[in-house]
Amino acid sequence: MTASARVQTLQLQLEAARSALDHAVHQALGSGVERGELALASGLNGSEIETLLP
Helix, strand or coil: CCHHHHHHHHHHHHHHHHHHHHHHHHHHHHCCCCHHHHHHHHCCCHHHHHHHCC
């Protein structure tokens, strides 16, 4: 696999992971999980969680 193909594959994987994280955060908040608990469980800080919200 060429370097550019590998980079493209990694970018697609990163986008898929970001999408899955976004979905999980929305699901958790929609289920009543508090942001502090979500931050603790996910390893994200409050501003990182905020960037995932609309």
